Amino acid sequence: MINTPLFDTTSLMAALPEIFLLSAIVVVLLLDLFLTKPFKQVTYYLTQLSLLTTGVLAFNLIGEPETIILGNSFILDDMASVFKVFMMVAAMVAMVYSRHYLLQHSLFRGEYFVLVMLSILGMMVMVSGHSLLTLYLGLEILSLSLYTLIAIARNRAGAVEAALKYFVLGAIASGLLLYGMSMIYGISGSLNISEIAVFANSATLASREVLIINFGLVFLVIGIAFKLGAVPFHMWVPDVYQGAPTSVTMFISTVPKIAAVAMLVRLLIDGLGAMQPYWSDLFTVLAILSIVLGSIVALLQTNIKRLLAYSTISHIGFVLLGFATGVITGYGAAVFYILVYVLMSLAAFGVIILLNKKGFEADLISDYKGLSAHSPWSALMMLIIMLSMAGIPPFIGFYAKLFILQQVISSGMITVAIIVVVFAVISAYYYLQIIKSMYFEDGDEAQESIPAPIDIQLVVSINAVLILVVGLFPDFWMQLALSLF
């Protein structure tokens, strides 16, 4: 570990992706002001270019030795870099889908892209946060951008309602998180993750000190659980997913989850690893609740965005289970799961957006009746995605679940594994329901497919096919996820 003085400019290279992105945000924000209507697309392309460059910069940092800069508050390690690369790729794909959606629904504005980039900057700070403050700072940058993003469709009542709900509940969650951080700071006397870790590991802790740490821990877990959308801190998820414009829903349901997992790793594994038996128990409870509730309530949904919200909740349950095992292979399986989840979720929303057209949101399950008849390719993509989400081999979703379950079983939680498998079977019902609608029911005759732009078609296809391809060769990605710990 290399500790460097506060403002050594060469050490700032470790934060190069963030610095570049921040500069790019400023440029794009200013430039967008002067672009006249015919040139608005420039913002989009500049955003994609910025994300690409940031991703490349982050990619180049993979393999660098672990570096901690900026007064012990910012860490560069392989996990940070790999997560950033994945976030950039996911964000770029999300932007391809978003553009189609925004154009179809006349929501195309430069601010959208600037806010997305800002939220990504926040996430990058979270991923690299090595102090309670940077982590919180990153979280707030992310959250504030997301609230605004939802409200970007400001003439839609649903969107404004969702934004407000998210804002109020998010503020409570942030407050709880901050409160927990203050407790940890109060007892350990430090904001720095590694110093907190040293403190928590020391053998001379009095039982009252342990209690205070545990209290702080509960608040931290709640803050993370809220961001991830785990039961019982999931209430915002269905409402926000349904109310927000679909492109924003897609964004919220994908990239920030990676950042939240990163924050979980930073706070709980790097910082409070000594308390692992305790937070493992918490996670086990949250995970089972999430899987059970996510699987059951999803059965009754008629709105596909809401259905995907509950599906997210149950997927998050699996991720938490991976962490609950408390072993490195379990963490690896959890990270693998979240990346797979992002891949599948992006693809699912991609197909939904692909079917969007002016005045048609394609957000009801009944909108998918007879899809195979008029757009067989989209139906096939959706079929792959749904089968993968249900966890059916050879798609990647199966291996994600399998790896988690293997770890759960090998750490002796047989009962948990049985519960989880039973509810995974139940959840297969609603995924299959969509397939049934697409293939075995007759749709409206009036519906006809309008060919979507080639870029989104291509990206959706690649995205969905990846689910199959990665599913055939899951080993490399699993090894990658394991290597981060």
Next chain:
Amino acid sequence: MENFYLTIALSPLIGAIIAGFFGRVLGRSATHTITILGVLVSTVLALMVFNHHVLERGEVFNQNLYTWMQIGNLNVSVGFLVDNLTSVMLVVVSFVSLMVHIYTIGYMHDDKDYTKFFSYISLFTFSMFMLVMSNNFMQLFFGWEAVGLVSYLLIGFWHHKESAVEANLKAFLVNRVGDFGFLLGIGLVLAFSGSLDYMEVFASLDNTVNQTLWGMDLITVICLLLFVGAMGKSAQVPLHVWLPGSMEGPTPISALIHAATMVTAGIFMVSRMSPMFEMSDVALTVVMVVGAITALFMGLLGIVQNDIKKVVAYSTLSQLGYMTVALGVSAYSVAIFHLMTHAFFKALLFLGAGSVIVAMHHEQDIRKMGGLRKKMPITYWTGLIGTLALIGFPGFAGFYSKDMIIEAVHFSQLPYADWVYYAVVAGVFITAFYSFRMFFLVFHGESRVDHHTEQHLHESPASITFPLIMLAIPSAIIGYFTIEPMLFAGWLDNAISVASRHLSMAELSGEFHGAAEMISHAVQTLPFWMMVGGIVVAWVFSIYRTKWADWVQKKFSVVDYVLQSLYGFDRFNEIVFVNGVKKLGNVLWKVSDSMVIDSMIVNGSARFIGFIGSMVRPIQTGYVYHYAFFMIFSLLIILTWTLFMGDKPLLVI
């Protein structure tokens, strides 16, 4: 040699795949050329393998080629065990298959599914090779089921005929009974030896000594279960009922599958398992008695049949019974010897029957034939050779093998062996009777062919007569040349083991003084005169005084009724199994499936989950203050929990 074995098995498979998937594109002649080439390659290689193993006394090849799966200590592989027994089987199967392939060109000439048929028979050949070359029970079972599948497909090949569909369903179901026993036997083998590999199983046979199951020796139970499988496949009473029905399929497959090869799989399997069967006299006795019952009573049924293929079918059942008897008296090599000679002459008889059927425009009733000798000379003469071989006329192939079986029974010390001896001797008379009855009715006497058919009656094309001639040669001479090396000079010694207390083979060997000697000695034996008697009676009833037959039929109407109704096996099955199972199925369907599983378990759990969902959903009210309350409430619960439990682990799941 490994590549040889692989090529033998795979070249028909490749042929089958090409014919199956691209047959329609390639056209008829390309398809049959490819599949025949595939089988020809196998035949040539099989002869080379035979030369290597049997004539040059090559090393036994036993090797796993591919590990299919590994479950714990159980290794399931694809592997070949090629010894002399396998070599003999390879030659028989490939040669008969080749002849049938050629024959099919002529026989199926007008069929619209011509290419599909070739695909099936090539696939069958592949499956049969896998069965005989297997070195483990799993692959044996694979081949066993694969030949069963193709048999099923081919019996129902003319699926527009209702009787064909019924017959193939019947064959399928009856074979399930046999396979069930077979599978249980394999399961027990696995249980006691922990392996499925033949050699490992045989090596661990000592483990079974003094172990009992269901009040019997373990090894007896295993052998009986395996034999149930053999009874299904080799059509032994009471699991024989499917074989006559299988005649609904095209004649080439009756020759290949339901006479020469597949039905002998059971015989082959028991021979392969000889180290196991040798340990249980009880099992051997059962085998012998079942074989004798089949040999005698199925032969009797042949007398009253009037369908040309049915007569040959019942004769096949009877001959399979003879082979089974040979197995029972520990004369495995005699059984394989009879299997081989039977394969040639029975394929010949079936193909001859097919030739007649084609000439008669698919008329199969022998009462409507007669006097075909002049019109179809090649079919006539080859048919005569086949018939003489079947009845065991001295010098012909069947003579040696059948005589040896009868002698082996004579020397056996198993209980009931003396009864079985009478049964198989009586069987000789019956065989000669029904065979020549058919032969005379078809080829001799006055023509009863209807006028229209009579005019078009002519000898079959070369693609049909060529296989007849090729099969007639071994039918005539193969017994003379192979009896000594196969039975007494140890051709099969490296595959078959006989316990020293079973003396049949040793005694036989003492009695044997050469193939030529046997012919001259034949006139002094009982079976010879039984055979002559059978021919004479057949001549009397079907040529000399045809009215006498009707008189006998009336006089012994009870016997006739019993025989005509095939001893009532079909009716018994219909009443007990078909209706019984239907009723049982109805009950199970209504009570367990419909009520318990469907409405209670499946729909019930779905309703239950839905109910819980509808209970939980109202929590999601949409009001922010509800949500915030819920969050804070959950927080309080967790904090309380933390406060009271302190730093101890909280959950023990």
